[in-house]
Amino acid sequence: MQRSTFGDVTYNWVIGALAGLAVLILIGPVLIVIATSFTTSQTLRFPPPGLSLRWYGELFDPVRSAQIHTAALNSVWVAGIATLVGAVLSVLAALAITRVARPSARFLEASFLSPLILPTLSYGLAALMFFSVLGIRPSLNLLIAGHLVVIAPFVFRTTLASLTQLDPVLLEASANLGASRFYGFRRITLPLIAPGIAAGCFLAFISSMDNVPVSLFLSNARTSMLPIRMWGMMESTLDVRIAAIAGVLILATLVLMIVMDRLTGLTKRMSG
Amino acid sequence: MQQALARQLLKAAVTNSAGIAAILMPTLAAPAAMTAQPLTLDGITHSYGGGLAVDNVTLEVKGGELVALLGPSGCGKTTLLRIVAGFIQQGNGKVTIDGRPIDTLPPNRREIGIVFQNYALFPHMTVAENIAYGLAARGESREVQAQRVEEMLATVQMARFADRKPKQLSGGQQQRVALARALAMRPRILLLDEPFAALDKNLRLDMQIEIKRLQRQFALTAIMVTHDQDEAMAIADRIAVMSQGRIEQLGTPVQVYDEPATLFVNNFIGSSNLLNGQVEAAFEDGYRVALANGAVWSVVSKARFEPGQPVVVSVRPEQMLLADEPAPDRIPVTLKLSLPIGGELIHDVVSASAESIKVAIARRPGISSADMALGGTGTAYCGLADHARPALFSASNP
Numbered sequence: 001m002q003r004s005t006f007g008d009v010t011y012n013w014v015i016g017a018l019a020g021l022a023v024l025i026l027i028g029p030v031l032i033v034i035a036t037s038f039t040t041s042q043t044l045r046f047p048p049p050g051l052s053l054r055w056y057g058e059l060f061d062p063v064r065s066a067q068i069h070t071a072a073l074n075s076v077w078v079a080g081i082a083t084l085v086g087a088v089l090s091v092l093a094a095l096a097i098t099r100v101a102r103p104s105a106r107f108l109e110a111s112f113l114s115p116l117i118l119p120t121l122s123y124g125l126a127a128l129m130f131f132s133v134l135g136i137r138p139s140l141n142l143l144i145a146g147h148l149v150v151i152a153p154f155v156f157r158t159t160l161a162s163l164t165q166l167d168p169v170l171l172e173a174s175a176n177l178g179a180s181r182f183y184g185f186r187r188i189t190l191p192l193i194a195p196g197i198a199a200g201c202f203l204a205f206i207s208s209m210d211n212v213p214v215s216l217f218l219s220n221a222r223t224s225m226l227p228i229r230m231w232g233m234m235e236s237t238l239d240v241r242i243a244a245i246a247g248v249l250i251l252a253t254l255v256l257m258i259v260m261d262r263l264t265g266l267t268k269r270m271s272g
Numbered sequence: 273m274q275q276a277l278a279r280q281l282l283k284a285a286v287t288n289s290a291g292i293a294a295i296l297m298p299t300l301a302a303p304a305a306m307t308a309q310p311l312t313l314d315g316i317t318h319s320y321g322g323g324l325a326v327d328n329v330t331l332e333v334k335g336g337e338l339v340a341l342l343g344p345s346g347c348g349k350t351t352l353l354r355i356v357a358g359f360i361q362q363g364n365g366k367v368t369i370d371g372r373p374i375d376t377l378p379p380n381r382r383e384i385g386i387v388f389q390n391y392a393l394f395p396h397m398t399v400a401e402n403i404a405y406g407l408a409a410r411g412e413s414r415e416v417q418a419q420r421v422e423e424m425l426a427t428v429q430m431a432r433f434a435d436r437k438p439k440q441l442s443g444g445q446q447q448r449v450a451l452a453r454a455l456a457m458r459p460r461i462l463l464l465d466e467p468f469a470a471l472d473k474n475l476r477l478d479m480q481i482e483i484k485r486l487q488r489q490f491a492l493t494a495i496m497v498t499h500d501q502d503e504a505m506a507i508a509d510r511i512a513v514m515s516q517g518r519i520e521q522l523g524t525p526v527q528v529y530d531e532p533a534t535l536f537v538n539n540f541i542g543s544s545n546l547l548n549g550q551v552e553a554a555f556e557d558g559y560r561v562a563l564a565n566g567a568v569w570s571v572v573s574k575a576r577f578e579p580g581q582p583v584v585v586s587v588r589p590e591q592m593l594l595a596d597e598p599a600p601d602r603i604p605v606t607l608k609l610s611l612p613i614g615g616e617l618i619h620d621v622v623s624a625s626a627e628s629i630k631v632a633i634a635r636r637p638g639i640s641s642a643d644m645a646l647g648g649t650g651t652a653y654c655g656l657a658d659h660a661r662p663a664l665f666s667a668s669n670p
Contacts (some may be wrong), residue, residue, distance in 0.1 A: 172359055173392040175379040175404030177457060187405070191396050 021053035043240050059244040069123030078143045079208035083201050085096025086152035094159040116153045124217035138220045146214045151207050164212035195264040202260050308335030308491040309370035309460045316365035327517035329504040338487055338494040339505035343514035345521045349497045353463055357390045358382050369460055385454030389466040391446045395437035399449050400434040406457040424452040444475045449670045465498040468503050486575040494653045513537045545629045550579045565623040567603045582667040588633035591660035594652045602655035610641040621654055
């Protein structure tokens with residue numbers, strides 16, 4: 001067995017300390033908000049004087065938290081529909097762009113991805129002005145349209161990545177065996193890029209769920225969204241239910257991640 | 273009168289039954305008795321951007337024949353294959369199968385089977401699903417699919433691997449699956465794209481035999497694309513040697529090896545010694561050539577040369593010999609190197625005019641160098657073996 005030198009030991013210590021610091025900064029806030037959500041106290045204070053489920057009970061009370069429930073359902077609905085529509089549009093766009101070698105395709109690719117780079121805040125303001133010029137009143141459908149622009153690039157990017165990894169010879173083989181283009185898409189292309197689409201949908205859904213800038217400009221009192229509602233509660237009352245919402249969101253994200261891993265892991269195994 | 277009528281009837285019956293037999297025969301003996309269909313390429317020309325990839329290629333592949341397109345990369349052989357498959361629409365020319373043009377058909381309606389270079393098996397499907405793919409696409413029932421898959425798996429001896437994924441198979445096994453998948457569609461034509469390039473050397477011969485067997489069994493007209501002359505020599509009925517988009521020579525493996533039409537074919541197929549010389553005189557079926565190294569050879573050739581014309585004489589290493597005694601048709605050489613390669617001993621010798629010459633001689637067991645064979649003098653005389661058929665090419669027109 002090789003003896004570790006002084007250099008090795010120092011190296012391990014420094015790297016270990018840096019990693020520990022990173023974990024502390026990343027996970028610390030999550031742990032604090034979760035601990036706070038179980039407090040017995042009336043205020044958002046850390047450390048909690050005692051532990052209870054009282055704020056979760058309060059959060060799930062259908063009468064007292066009706067507005068939060070509406071906002072949460074709005075957020076899930078907008079994120080779900082925007083992700084679904086975004087996925088269909090992105091897959092179609094990615095398919096077209098990988099098939100065309102012209103420079104115009106590269107330009108389109110860049111412009112489809114541009115919402116990822118452009119400041120979302122500017123887009124939110126621009127969208128609000130644009131839609132009011134057109135005379136369109138704020139509604140859930142308008143929110144879906146607004147979110148769609150911001151989150152579709154996530155699906156587009158991951159789909160594009162998996163399409164460029166797809167061996168074009170497989171589709172030639174499919175055609176050679178007498179299959180139509182659509183049959184080849186359904187049985188070869190789609191199953192092989194499905195993990196990429198799923199990963200993009202996951203990112204898009206999460207990003208829509210906690211999008212503040214677009215919702216800030218495009219929602220009103222009737223179409224309130226969860227992050228905006230949380231911010232409102234924070235400003236006015238310092239309601240501990242905010243911590244409980246954060247707890248629920250963290251749990252939901254964890255569950256989604258595990259499901260995603262199972263699904264893509266499964267497809268990975270299916271693809272050999 | 274009656275007798276004549278009876279004879280007439282009998283005759284009709286005989287003719288008829290022969291006709292019936294002819295109709296029944298193919299079904300009874302299928303697939304071995306499926307009729308092989310000829311494939312014709314007529315004046316195929318294709319260019320990418322500015323460069324001419326295929327230049328006016330005409331080729332007739334007879335029914336049941338395997339023709340190899342042999343040439344270096346960029347010679348147009350792969351483009352030609354992709355034109356036949358329908359992946360590329362040729363700029364000019366016609367492709368016909370059994371007399372019917374197929375140029376307007378999309379790839380999925382050509383009924384041409386392909387074994388792709390890296391097999392192109394569908395990675396997310398099992399072996400059985402891969403083989404059934406074309407049948408499923410065509411809308412065949414599950415029973416028909418299952419039956420055909422079982423039959424094809426048996427044909428390529430892969431029955432035990434039906435439920436494996438392609439990644440769990442070796443290269444040779446993947447190729448068997450690729451063959452089964454193509455043959456399951458009962459194609460009219462089989463195209464093989466560098467079929468042995470990805471295989472271990474030891475496995476190649478086995479797969480060459482296997483492909484030849486299946487091609488015969490299914491009476492398939494086949495085109496194989498390869499840059500490897502050994503592969504082409506091994507399984508092709510005829511070889512089309514290609515260079516710069518054209519067919520340089522079309523012939524049986526023995527023809528292109530023994531009687532190369534051009535210096536390119538000569539150099540591309542097998543190894544050869546190129547010796548400079550000058551035509552001295554013509555005789556009935558050839559020429560007397562004075563080599564630059566001093567030897568004088570009689571070379572059989574049908575081509576036309578003028579006395580005094582500079583020429584290149586090409587001799588295969590295995591058609592040369594090393595001797596102890598000098599002679600007018602022998603070149604004095606010094607031995608540089610001897611390599612025992614399997615059953616042959618390859619000697620690298622150098623003539624007085626500094627030409628490097630390779631001589632291959634059948635090796636006797638225990639012998640590993642020429643010194644032992646020649647008695648250890650180090651100087652030898654290099655000449656033509658009795659069976660030698662040197663080829664003659666014009667030096668000005670390589």
